[in-house]
Amino acid sequence: MKETQLIEKLKENNEQAFKLLYKYFPKIRSYLLKFGASKQETEDVYHEALYVLINKLKDPDFVLTSSVNTFLFSICKYKYTRLNRNKQKEIDIEIEAHEKENIEAAVQEDKKYYAAQNAFQQLEESCKKLLKAFYVEGKRMKQIAIEFGFSSDKVAKTQKYRCLEAAKKNYQQKNVTL
Amino acid sequence: MRRDLEILAQIDDFLDGKITKEELQNVIENNEDLDLQIESQEAIRNVMQKEAFIIQSKDALSKLKLLSVIKTVIFCIVLFGAITTSILLLSSNEKASESNAPILPKEKKPSAIADQLINTQFFKINNSRDTVITTQSGMILSIPQHTFETSMDKQCMIEIKEAISPTDIIKGGLNTMAGPTLLETGGMFKISAFQDDKELALNNGKSIEFMVPTTNKTPGMRLYKGSVQANGDINWKSPKKLTNPLTPSDINSLNFYPNKFEKYLLKKGLSKKSKKWKDSLYYDVTNLTVEEKTFIGQDTTLVYKFKSCINPNLIKTFWNKKFNNTLLATLEFEKRMPAIHKSGDNRILNLYTNNLEKNLFEIDSMAWKIASQKHKKSFYYFMQLREQSLSNSKSKRTLALLKKAIKSSQKKRNKITSSTNLSYYRGRLMQNDIFRWMNIDIPLAIRKAIIAAEKSRYKELKENLRETENNTADISGNNLTDEHQSFNLKIKNAEKFESKKCFAYLLRKDAHSFEKIPIKNNQLHIKNRKPNDYRLAIVGFEKDKSWLCIPEKIENQNLELFLETEESFTKKIEKVASSKRFLNTLLQDISKKSKFLESKKEEESKRLELAKFLYSSKIDTLFNEPDIFAFKQNRFTVQTFDYDPNKLVVKYLPTQKVDSINCVKAFLNSDKYEFNGKTTQNFKIEILSQSGKNMLKSHFEEPNKYSWPKNLLISSELRRGKKLSKGTYIVKLFYYSQLVSVKTFEVL
Structure with a gap:
């Protein structure tokens, strides 16, 4: 399936298309594992990134400028560094310039989200x-x-x-x- | 409801998109902190949704993990299945269904129905290196470095879809039509390459070489390009001639020794010595002067005849790496070596070594001209293969990869040869099981295509059927005769299938072609056909299930599709899609050209004779190890008899009774080795007097009741009126006219 098709299907909430998103996972996992992430952490981070992607796609104004892979990759990198900041762990993953755009989407969401999560809990x-x-x-x-x-x-x-x-x-x- | 609760409900409605913000503002008069209210409510809802999402997606991932484990298992099974079926067909033309051809990635085309129906095989390759890929059906692709147009030398994903067997073709909903012309096919394929989900094109001047295994190298096959029609079917276009380049290999991995030399090494346990060591031994035999020598052992006499042979020094001159990437360093040339050795004609070898720039078949024809009468046929056969020259030079690594791939492809095929599901396609030859019984590998012939801007190969049926019928393939409406009829068939349960997943195939009985006919509103219309020329198969696919209906006759009738298991579907399709032409395959095709098979009576022995020179490198394995062992162990005894041909009475006589011996029998009394009934006639004995005179009338059939259980009896009558006089006689035992053992006996 081409990426444009994939995105269209994702917007339609197609379950099959959603499963296809896992093809990016092995690469991201091995990348994060290199930085000392645990298997559980990589999965958590990946699922969060998927959530960001799916939510973004629901926004009619949102245009995916990079490939799905790059998008997920940058979100995962960001999420993982953030996760470790919370844990007071030193971590140094370089985030490239072209990924910043993707990440900004996530940063805003994050602040609100943690507050809301706390409130809910x-x-x-x-x-x-x-x-x-x-x-x-x-x-x-x-x-x-x-x-x-x-x-x-x-x-x-x-x-x-x-x-x-x-x-x-x-x-x-x-x-x-x- | 309390007012603040009502506000919450209204915000919910807004967040659910039931009301607009204006409506919300109208409802809520005091809207000072409305935005904050909305934001916080949305945030809380998001938390819940995200939690749920993550639980769901974790669940999906764990299922996916499980699935991929199951898939790996299934893949193994499928793999075997695919080989079995592909081997059935083996004649190969290739095609590509090209909706997304890498060559024209920008053109948006409708997608082929076959894309949905045929599984994709994925291969990861590195674009900066030469790569060799073997597909599930044994197709080999050689992809040189930088074949694909991409700025990044990253991994590329190659996607291949192939449909080689009739089942695969029908299941893929493929047809073999080029406009109104019906084509004949051996298979079709599609290849595309991707990098980061971007489809790649071929670099200028780069090409991919394809090799497709086949037992039937029919000339006239062409490569067609598939163009996808609006209805999802494929129309085959722009035929290109197939090139027939040689298959390069590292010269040091090839074998140019005479067969007997190898056998000798094996016997002496030296076969594992290094090439260098073997070379020194082989080149040492150069000065061979003896022409004939007879060794007489205790009860065994062996006669060696040294025929003229190829001078090892000649071979020494080119058997080194300097000759890599020449026609000498090819599998094709390696196949010619046994014939060259057999001819013993140094001039023939020189033809090959001195004409490196020529096409191989041109040299074959030169060799054919100068070869002695006895050996002409081998070179005639090679000539017919029309093998050309090397396509382009390859690195040593690629050569090694290719060799490995070809080996593994052959291995796959051998596996099938030994499986019980022997194909219809290999026809009577295989039905007689000669090859299987003799433990001979079906030779690996390879049809090769270079795919640059074109991707399919097909043979035009028109051309092929010219001899049998006039223009039967033309269905455009011209040349209609009384025999042409039209039919309307009703398919009861066709509507249960998705559109395009239920269709019919008209299968010509005399050609390997697939004409697809749509079914609309449960109706199937067949126009202007001679019903006796075709078989009809109606198929329907529903998820993983296959439905099938094969009517006995083509006539106006009501039909119904029935659910079939995978196995029975394949079996029935293979049966109905096997054309007569393919039934008689292999040797008959060749025989027409080389005029070997004159009478069908002796077909079997003729076939063997043919097999011997076709597969000369293989025929040496006529005896498998237990055979040779049996002969060597002197499990061959000779007895003399008094035989009355009128009464069919045989009386055992000790050799002393000179006057009455008129029949000699040989027994292969091996209880370890079970000869099957058919083999008797393949053995022959010959009795020679000391002066070399043949004492026997030709071999004659002996009723089996005279043989002992499990012992093979070979018997021979002496020439009319001849009796064995006093003296020593040599009895030679032949198996397929090859001398396998010699004994002496004395008449006192």
Whole structure:
């Protein structure tokens, strides 16, 4: 499959196309392994890079200027250096000039993301589950009400928004302190 | 609902794209921190989505890992399958289905249906080095360095799709049409090269050499280029003549010794000595003066006759690396050496060594002219191969790679030879199992093409069928006769297949051609054909499953496709797609030209005779090791009899009873070696008196009841009225007219 086709398919959420993205993984993995990344870390970093790519592709204004490989590669490099900065590890991966553009996309996302992730993690477990059931698994309120033991879907809905509000508050505080 | 919860719901709607920002702002009057609200809500939602995404993609990766493990296993199996089927066909013309040809990467063409149906083989190559690739069906590609146009000398990915066997061709939905003309094919291929997903073109002046194994080097094959039609089918265009360049090899890896020298070394356990050592021994034999010598052992007499032979010094002059990249350092020349040795004619060898700039077949024809009557046929055969000269010089490394590739390709083919699924294509020759029984490798013939700007090769059927029928391949509507009819067939379950995945093939009985006919609305129309000339196969593909229908006759009827297993599909297709022409393959084609086979009665022995000179380097292995062992161990005994041909009574006589001996029998009394029934007639004995007079009438058939179990009986009647008188006699045992053992016996 040519790269343009691949990108079109990815935009259509084609599962097959998504699997094809793993063909870039071995190269990136071996690159990161050379810098002392663990296998788990390489996988994590790669999945994050995939997420950035998929999300970017959903943005109609986004134009991929480099090849998919280069894009993923630069994101992975960046993510890995960042991961190690968090761990206070010294790491020196050179990031080439033409990759900067790709990375900037990720940097902005990252700051917000870590704050939001923190905010979300602070929620009670039941709240997290409820939100995921609605936003990720796409369950209907009636179903959620039954699964979570609420008396009606209205109660479930209210509860869901309470949780969301709590998360947002956490986030806004975090974001201010960042 | 509380107001702030309502705001959350509205923001959700906005984030889901259900309402616009203006609508959102209208709903929420106090919108001071609306942007912040939106941003934080989006961020929280993103966290959840990302988490879910990562869980999913991790899951996908682990499945992928598992899949690739399974794939490796499947690949091994598929690999074997592919070889088996490709060997069936082996005549080769190549083509490329070229929707994405590297040559014209900029042109956007519709994609061929075959692209979806045929698996791709991937090869990673380094563009800065010479590379040799062997594909699954044994096709060999030689790619010189910097063949592809790319500024970076990085790894390139070569993608090859090949369809050599009828099953592969039909499964690939390929056809063999050049406009209205039906072509005959032995196979098709497509090659493309990529670097970082960018398709590469060939550099100017660079070319890729292809070698495709075949048992049937039919002349007239051409290379066609595939052009993809709007409907996904391929139309074959712009035929080019095939070049027939030689296959270079490192000269020091070739073998120019006479066969008997090799045998001698083997016998003495010296075969593993270095070439240098062997050379010194061989060049030492130069001054051979004795013409004939007889050794008489205790009960064995051997007669050696030294015929005129090639002077080893002549070979010494060119058997060194200086002659690399000349026609002498080719596999083709190596094949001629046994014939040259056999002729014993130094002039013939000189022809080859003195005409390095000529095409090999030109030298063959010169050799044919001067060769003695007995040896003419070998050189006539070589001449017919029309092997030309070297295409371009190659580095030593490439030569080594090529040699290895050819060896492995041959190995693959031998594997198939020994497998029980012998092909229809190898016809009666193989059905008689002579080659298999004799443990002879089917010789590896190779058809070669140089692919520069063209990629397919085909033979025009028209030309080929001229003898048999007039213009049968022309389906344009001209020359119609009463026998031409049109048919309408209804295929009941054709609609269950995706478009373009269900179609029919008209297969000519007399040619290896594939004419694809679409099925529309469950209807199949066949126009203006002689139904008796064709077989019909209707196929449908659904994911990995193949459906098939092969009607007995072509007539107006209702048909239905049935699901077949992979194995039965292949079997049925191979059967229906085998043309008569291919059934009689190999030797019959050659025989027409060389006028060898005069009567079909003695076809088998004639074939062997032919095989002997065709594969002269191989025929020495007529006896496999156990055979030779059996003969050497004196498991051959001679007895004399009184035989009454009228009553068919045989009475054993001790050799003393001189007057009554009129029949001599030889027994190969090996209990270790099981001779099958057919072999008896391949043995012959000859009884010579001391004066060299042949005492025997020709060999005659003996009913098997006189032989002992597991012992092979060869019997001979003396010439009419002859009796063995007192004296010593030599009994020679022949196997396929080669002397294998000699014994003496005495009549007292």
